[in-house]
Amino acid sequence: MKEQSLAATAEGEREILRLKGVGIRFGGLKAVDNLDLYLQRGELVGLIGPNGAGKTTVFNLLTGVYAPTEGEILFEGQRINGLPPYVLARRGIARTFQNIRLFGNLSVFDNVRIAAAVHSRYRTWEAMLRFPRFYREEAEMSRVSEELLELMGLSAYREEKARNLPYGLQRRLEIARALALRPKLLLLDEPAAGMNPQESQDLMRLIREIRERFSLTILLIEHDMSVVMGISERIYVLDHGVLIAEGPPEEIRRNRRVIEAYLGEEVS
Numbered sequence: 249m250k251e252q253s254l255a256a257t258a259e260g261e262r263e264i265l266r267l268k269g270v271g272i273r274f275g276g277l278k279a280v281d282n283l284d285l286y287l288q289r290g291e292l293v294g295l296i297g298p299n300g301a302g303k304t305t306v307f308n309l310l311t312g313v314y315a316p317t318e319g320e321i322l323f324e325g326q327r328i329n330g331l332p333p334y335v336l337a338r339r340g341i342a343r344t345f346q347n348i349r350l351f352g353n354l355s356v357f358d359n360v361r362i363a364a365a366v367h368s369r370y371r372t373w374e375a376m377l378r379f380p381r382f383y384r385e386e387a388e389m390s391r392v393s394e395e396l397l398e399l400m401g402l403s404a405y406r407e408e409k410a411r412n413l414p415y416g417l418q419r420r421l422e423i424a425r426a427l428a429l430r431p432k433l434l435l436l437d438e439p440a441a442g443m444n445p446q447e448s449q450d451l452m453r454l455i456r457e458i459r460e461r462f463s464l465t466i467l468l469i470e471h472d473m474s475v476v477m478g479i480s481e482r483i484y485v486l487d488h489g490v491l492i493a494e495g496p497p498e499e500i501r502r503n504r505r506v507i508e509a510y511l512g513e514e515v516s
């Protein structure tokens with residue numbers, strides 16, 4: 249009995265996220281139905297499926313945009329159902345969006361710098377009175393933001409308005425901004441959308457690099473099969489809100505149901 253509970257604890261520590269029978273209904277539509285999913289710490293996992301399968305809805309459930317109508321979401325062993333987005337961001341869940349959501353009129357640097365402020369601990373009155381802690385934290389946040397721009401290859405665009413960046417760089421900036429939240433779990437929603445093959449390859453390399461460097465767990469929605477098959481250790485496949493397969497890329501590629509629902513014959 250004791251051994252069993254020890255094993256359960258060890259499993260709990262390895263596991264960062266678990267969804268148990270999670271579902272959400274929008275009126276008559278079950279966008280996600282009875283979903284079981286887990287992520288081990290440090291894993292890089294793909295989430296794929298046809299348009300409208302429920303992938304982005306899963307991200308919205310994980311980031312508190314929606315509360316599940318059924319089931320349970322555990323993050324680091326704790327139930328997070330229905331917690332608001334800012335709490336989940338502070339707990340360590342960050343995301344990028346399918347439709348890029350940057351502050352277009354702000355500089356590249358400020359987009360990252362604002363996100364870094366999520367963890368600032370000084371109080372408003374300390375900022376107003378310019379207390380030392382305010383200056384220390386401001387300097388630290390700026391330093392981290394500069395580093396992230398450097399890492400993402402964006403330093404040269406530091407003062408540029410975000411809206412003026414080419415599309416591929418805007419996607420990189422979104423990732424930099426998510427990293428400024430110092431996440432444990434990073435959710436990437438179609439990061440390679442609109443990129444040419446070379447940009448996608450560079451992005452894959454970068455995603456691997458940031459995972460190592462920041463000890464991240466990554467869940468990735470992506471329609472570009474060369475990216476998702478090339479980078480993921482495991483893949484979940486949704487169709488009409490239902491999980492139809494889970495496994496390593498080479499299994500998913502050959503899975504009959506996945507081929508019929510999504511991949512078609514050419515990828516197999």
Ligand SMILES: Nc1ncnc2c1ncn2[C@@H]1O[C@H](COP(=O)(O)OP(=O)(O)OP(=O)(O)O)[C@@H](O)[C@H]1O
Nearest residue numbers: 274277279297298299300301302303304305306346
């Ligand atoms: N707020 C909402 N209200 C009503 N229906 C919604 C809402 N959000 C999502 N849906 C519906 O839920 C289903 C799943 O949508 P979702 O955006 O999660 O799919 P997806 O797999 O991310 O698709 P895509 O690959 O096109 O981005 C769709 O039928 C969508 O219309």
